[in-house]
Amino acid sequence: MITATTKDEVRKQVKRWKEAGLTVGLVPTMGALHQGHVSLVEASVSQCDRTVASVFVNPTQFSAGEDLEAYPRDFERDREILEKAGCSMVFHPSVEEMYPAGSATYVDMDSEMTRQLCGRSRPAHFRGVCTVVSKLFNIVTPHKAFFGEKDAQQLAVIRQMERDMAFGITIVGCPTVREEDGLARSSRNAYLKEEERKAASVLYKAVVEGRRLIRRGEGNGRRIEKAMRELIEKEPLARIDYVEAVDGATLQPKETVEDGDLIALAVYIGKTRLIDNFTVRNGERESIKK
Numbered sequence: 001m002i003t004a005t006t007k008d009e010v011r012k013q014v015k016r017w018k019e020a021g022l023t024v025g026l027v028p029t030m031g032a033l034h035q036g037h038v039s040l041v042e043a044s045v046s047q048c049d050r051t052v053a054s055v056f057v058n059p060t061q062f063s064a065g066e067d068l069e070a071y072p073r074d075f076e077r078d079r080e081i082l083e084k085a086g087c088s089m090v091f092h093p094s095v096e097e098m099y100p101a102g103s104a105t106y107v108d109m110d111s112e113m114t115r116q117l118c119g120r121s122r123p124a125h126f127r128g129v130c131t132v133v134s135k136l137f138n139i140v141t142p143h144k145a146f147f148g149e150k151d152a153q154q155l156a157v158i159r160q161m162e163r164d165m166a167f168g169i170t171i172v173g174c175p176t177v178r179e180e181d182g183l184a185r186s187s188r189n190a191y192l193k194e195e196e197r198k199a200a201s202v203l204y205k206a207v208v209e210g211r212r213l214i215r216r217g218e219g220n221g222r223r224i225e226k227a228m229r230e231l232i233e234k235e236p237l238a239r240i241d242y243v244e245a246v247d248g249a250t251l252q253p254k255e256t257v258e259d260g261d262l263i264a265l266a267v268y269i270g271k272t273r274l275i276d277n278f279t280v281r282n283g284e285r286e287s288i289k290k
């Protein structure tokens, strides 16, 4: 596996691959890799001839007071994980490489999409994500880029940005990878103390409850949210940021949920903010009738 730290190295290598007729997949990450990231690399390896993963803790997507400094960083460990997963090149740039002195251009989406859900408590977040992902798209010029469905809002925003900016890149969403008790894998799970880690399984319990209600025929978004909230509120270490039924593409609130809609939640466990979601799937209601 090649380790690149500059845009130039990446561009030259990708050019060689493309000249040889090879396809390229991109897996953007902030490091602190876990099984969820590995599944993205594996998806890319199975769909593309070469896979580039980026490891870069992007400062512009953190708001003041968030965990930019504390965000776990262990590049050697990440490098080994990527190599084992079949990655062809890891791009590990410095902040100066991605944001050279005097940088003044950002990619900002003028849409309610970025102001909903996580956008409410993290107002600058999606501007930072869109900016860094655009830069990575321009540097790597992949055929496909892979993102986790756990970050459902990020995935929807990136799909919209890709269309708006005509990048010509296929965006591939990959299923959430879970721990044994259902907790969605996340680099931020590492912040949880023992008691908090146990309490964190309440997010998945709420997902299971939401799914159960929908399978039973409940279609009212507010009632589904209420039942999920009530379940989470029973956990003393949990504090709800949001539980919302929204349209899967536009992320606008939905009164009546249909296939493709998203039920998304963000919950603080102690000081750690965790997210999860599920998509209302085709046939979920029918399966209960059998």
Ligand code: PAF
Pocket: 028, 029, 030, 056, 058, 061, 129, 132, 133, 151, 154
């Ligand atoms: O999902 C993440 O880890 C980050 O938001 C991303 C897409 C790598 C951009 O920094």
